[in-house]
Amino acid sequence: MRRMLRLHRIFVAQYMKNLMEYKVDFLTGAISFLLGQVIQIAFLGIIFSGIPNLVGWEFNEILFIYGFSLIPKGLDHLLFDNLWSVGYFIVRKGDFDKYLTRPINSLFYVICEKFCVDAFGELLIGLILMVYSMIQLKLTITWYMIPLFIVAVVFATLIYTAIKIATSAISFWTKASGHITHMFYMTNDFSKYPTTIYNKFVRTFITYIVPFAFTAFYPASYFLTGENPLFCIGGTVIASVVLFMISVFIWNKGIKAYESAGS
Amino acid sequence: MRFKKFIRTYRPFTRAGMLESVAYRANFFCFLIGEIMSCFIMFFVWKAVFQSSNSETFMGFTMEDMVVYLFITFLTGYLTYSDGTYAIATEIRDGSIAMRMIKPCSFDMCFLFQELGNKIINVLFIFAPLVVGVEAYRWYITGACQFDITHFLLYVVSLVLAYLISFYFNVSYGFMAFYLKNLWGADILKECIINFLSGATIPLAFMPEALAKVLNFLPFSSLSYTPVMIYMGMYSGQEIALKILMQVFWLSVMVVLSKVVWNHAVKRLCSQGG
Numbered sequence: 001m002r003r004m005l006r007l008h009r010i011f012v013a014q015y016m017k018n019l020m021e022y023k024v025d026f027l028t029g030a031i032s033f034l035l036g037q038v039i040q041i042a043f044l045g046i047i048f049s050g051i052p053n054l055v056g057w058e059f060n061e062i063l064f065i066y067g068f069s070l071i072p073k074g075l076d077h078l079l080f081d082n083l084w085s086v087g088y089f090i091v092r093k094g095d096f097d098k099y100l101t102r103p104i105n106s107l108f109y110v111i112c113e114k115f116c117v118d119a120f121g122e123l124l125i126g127l128i129l130m131v132y133s134m135i136q137l138k139l140t141i142t143w144y145m146i147p148l149f150i151v152a153v154v155f156a157t158l159i160y161t162a163i164k165i166a167t168s169a170i171s172f173w174t175k176a177s178g179h180i181t182h183m184f185y186m187t188n189d190f191s192k193y194p195t196t197i198y199n200k201f202v203r204t205f206i207t208y209i210v211p212f213a214f215t216a217f218y219p220a221s222y223f224l225t226g227e228n229p230l231f232c233i234g235g236t237v238i239a240s241v242v243l244f245m246i247s248v249f250i251w252n253k254g255i256k257a258y259e260s261a262g263s
Numbered sequence: 264m265r266f267k268k269f270i271r272t273y274r275p276f277t278r279a280g281m282l283e284s285v286a287y288r289a290n291f292f293c294f295l296i297g298e299i300m301s302c303f304i305m306f307f308v309w310k311a312v313f314q315s316s317n318s319e320t321f322m323g324f325t326m327e328d329m330v331v332y333l334f335i336t337f338l339t340g341y342l343t344y345s346d347g348t349y350a351i352a353t354e355i356r357d358g359s360i361a362m363r364m365i366k367p368c369s370f371d372m373c374f375l376f377q378e379l380g381n382k383i384i385n386v387l388f389i390f391a392p393l394v395v396g397v398e399a400y401r402w403y404i405t406g407a408c409q410f411d412i413t414h415f416l417l418y419v420v421s422l423v424l425a426y427l428i429s430f431y432f433n434v435s436y437g438f439m440a441f442y443l444k445n446l447w448g449a450d451i452l453k454e455c456i457i458n459f460l461s462g463a464t465i466p467l468a469f470m471p472e473a474l475a476k477v478l479n480f481l482p483f484s485s486l487s488y489t490p491v492m493i494y495m496g497m498y499s500g501q502e503i504a505l506k507i508l509m510q511v512f513w514l515s516v517m518v519v520l521s522k523v524v525w526n527h528a529v530k531r532l533c534s535q536g537g
Contacts, residue, residue, distance in 0.1 A: 029448030036455040043465050047308075051316045054308075179293035186297035189304050197311035202303075 004108060012115040026118070033121045041066070041129070057194050060133040061224055067129025068223075069192045069216030072156035074122030080161045082114035087168035088178030094260050107165070107251055137224075145223060152219035152233055155240040159215050160188070162240065166247035172254030184210055191216040211239040272368055273376040280380025295389065302337050306330060322469050327404050328495065331397055335491050336463055338393045342385060343426040343486055347374055348450055351437030364529075371434055371521060378430070414496050417503055421490040424510040429486055431517035438524045442531075462488035482513040 044066070048059040057065075090096050090110075099106045134141075163184050170177035187205075191212040195203050206213040214236040222232035284291060313319075313326045324332065351374075354360040363370055394415075401409040436453055458464045460483035467475045467488055478484055489506045492498055498506060 025448040027448065029451045032448065032452035032455045035452075036458075039455070039459050039464055046465060046469050047312055050321050051312055054315050055311045176290070179290040179297070183293040183297040183300075186300045189301055193304070193308055193311075197307045199307075202307070 004104075004112075007104065008112045011112045015113070015115045016117070030118050030121050033118060034125065037070075037121070037125045055194060055196050060136040062193070063129050064133040064137070064224060065194070065217055065220040066192050067126045067133065068220040069188070070122045070126030070129070071153050072160060072215050073188060074119045074126060075153070075157040076160035076164070077116050077122060078119035079115070080111050080164060081116040081119075082110050082112075083161075083164040083168045084178060084181060085114075086110055087171045087176065087181045089176070091171040091258075092176045096258065097260050100255070100258075106255060107248070139224070148229070148233055149223065152222075152236050155237045156215040156219060158240040158244050159211060159236075160185075162243040162247040163210065166243075166250045169247070169251040169254035172258040188212045188215065193217070194221070211243065214239045273372055276373055276376035277380040277383070280377040280382075281384055282380075283377075284381045284384045291388075298341070299337065302333050305333050309333070324466070324468070327401055330400060331495055332466060332491060334393055334397050335494050336487055338389065339422060339425065339487050339490050340463055341389060342382065342422060343429045345378060345426070345430040345433040347378075347430060347433035348437040348453065350374065351434065352450070370525065371431075374434065375430060382426070411496060414494060417507075418490050418494040421493050421507055421510060424507065424514055425486050425490050428482060428510065428514045428517055431514065431521045432482070435517065435521040435524050438521070438528045442528070457483055457486065460484070461486045462491075480509075482516070485510045485513050 041063070044059070044062060048054070048062075052058075054062060086096070090099075099109050102109060164181055167177055167181040167184050170180055187210050190198070190202065190206045191214075195206065195213050195217050198206075203213075207218075218232040219236050221227075222229055309321075309326065309329045312321060313329075319325060321329070351360070354363065363373065366373075398408070398410045436449075439449060460478055460481060462478065462484055467478055467484060470478070479488075485506075489510060493503055493506070
């Protein structure tokens with residue numbers, strides 16, 4: 001474990017050097033991302049200027065759910081972004097051999113090769129939104145909510161990562177699967193709004209099949225209402241552990257089936 | 264005669280573009296499903312908004328209008344999307360742009376015709392299903408066929424103009440890579456600004472009046488808002504004529520701009536590697 005942490009630090013440092021090569025470009029990207037989020041929130045504001053509440057949820061509660069959804073998404077983006085490249089081009093170009101011939105776990109190596117600093121934008125906006133809406137709603141925080149929050153965020157992040165691991169592992173058979181990852185990943189946007197606005201099919205899908213609802217709405221609703229802790233937090237833990245185990249299983253199967261694309 | 268030669272020169276590019284997009288069909292469909300998902304999310308959000316609101320309309324839009332707006336905006340955005348910025352930036356970065364410059368054909372025309380091939384495939388697979396779907400929905404909700412052939416044809420004209428504006432805008436923007444060398448961040452900025460200013464994220468009608476007026480005049484509304492509003496029949500005949508003229512105006516501005524930038528940029532071309 002210590003060795004892994006040390007390696008992770010070295011990889012991050014290397015990646016930062018790479019990034020600093022194009023500083024202006026990086027800053028522009030980060031600022032644009034913030035701008036995009038601000039526009040999204042302005043849109044929510046416009047919607048709420050015409051209605052008192054959205055199926056029983058008021059503006060600040062929706063902001064809280066929205067902010068919460070950005071935290072696990074941002075953490076996954078920060079730490080595990082390189083999985084995208086596996087599905088998009090690492091396997092297709094035959095570059096995956098590199099990961100198999102080094103004396104560390106291939107999944108770990110892929111994951112820690114990149115450290116996406118631009119994710120701090122997501123995390124920052126998420127935190128601001130949550131704090132702002134909590135003040136507006138005058139939410140009372142009890143001591144046990146803090147460890148529960150950390151548990152919810154960690155396991156919610158794992159849901160994102162597990163979905164990316166499983167879908168990018170498909171590329172070991174098909175050579176490229178970035179678009180499959182994209183398709184599943186986009187489902188996460190469903191979790192930014194209360195599940196009660198969707199029809200039964202969508203609700204079942206995002207709760208039990210691709211459990212993105214557990215990355216935002218369910219845990220956030222517990223912190224807002226204090227109801228159903230077993231389902232909202234427990235469900236997040238169970239969904240994420242099950243999904244993660246499945247995805248590691250698929251990854252390991254995939255590694256065995258992998259044949260270099262050679263060029 | 265010259266026209267014939269023109270077609271003969273650029274037809275292979277269109278063919279290549281078509282083959283390219285057919286080659287990765289599975290990817291194409293997965294990507295499409297992922298993108299269209301966000302339309303459905305907004306569909307449910309709007310349904311909840313209309314449920315929670317006491318009136319039938321929201322800032323002048325009915326639920327049915329909103330659905331048409333969502334899906335036709337998606338379609339318009341998809342069809343007018345141009346990859347020019349990214350393609351040019353990549354070629355500048357790896358140096359292959361030098362190969363294009365020594366060929367006896369015009370730089371922007373190569374790109375245009377290649378992308379055209381791609382668009383033909385897109386039109387075949389997305390255009391018809393989406394339009395039929397939207398019209399079927401409208402029929403089902405209102406109990407009568409709402410399809411208007413004149414508005415549809417004018418929409419197509421406006422759509423083609425919008426695509427050309429988008430193409431030349433992207434080409435001009437891509438040439439910025441001559442100065443910046445890497446366009447990752449600038450590309451995100453572009454997407455974000457266009458989505459906002461063109462009314463694709465928030466309909467211009469929902470914005471404060473003064474802001475909407477300014478945005479209506481800028482070239483960005485020509486990219487998405489104008490064709491969509493024409494499709495929905497929100498404009499009168501006179502307004503349509505005015506809006507299309509404005510599109511033509513912005514198209515010529517973009518064409519001239521791309522030529523100026525190209526002439527200036529090519530003098531300081533310094534390709535990295537390749």
